[in-house]
Amino acid sequence: DQQVKQNSPSLSVQEGRISILNCDYTNSMFDYFLWYKKYPAEGPTFLISISSIKDKNEDGRFTVFLNKSAKHLSLHIVPSQPGDSAVYFCAASSGTYKYIFGTGTRLKVLA
């Protein structure tokens, strides 16, 4: 039972354009959501988070949107840069600090 899903395994975007990565979840008890960036053979790097009391959080080029009614969150990267090419994981937790990760989306930003 995959509680956190990233339905797009890969995404290619032109440099300078917007990258939109999507994540869906099934557990309505999740109240904290995060996005991590990961390179091969490295640990995930924290990007941005959002709690369920908000619907948007912004940090520089990264914005996370949360739609609780649709159980959907998205990460917007604008403008996209070649260095953003990596695998992006969304994660969710329900107050226990245990994270459930999605399967990841590989983003490729084309120069």
Added chain:
Amino acid sequence: GAVVSQHPSWVICKSGTSVKIECRSLDFQATTMFWYRQFPKQSLMLMATSNEGSKATYEQGVEKDKFLINHASLTLSTLTVTSAHPEDSSFYICSALPLVGTDTQYFGPGTRLTVL
């Protein structure tokens, strides 16, 4: 800030031997550390939650006698893979939850284990 290290970064061992992986929070204290496992092209799967000074909590399906976890201090947790077999070959990643100030886990760089 919020740096987590793991040692070793990669290890190759023979089947039947035990391997210890260390996870350290370098610039913060963490009462809780987590151990994950990642198979190629798959998600990170939580194996266990490690609490300083107490027994680890294992996720369903994870053998506690095979994956021994010790969290001896607020900055160090160890995972020992006992009697390793080829199917234990994987990428093991730890994370640490700072004692104060955030609900965000910070991850180590991971350890690649290959069992021959």
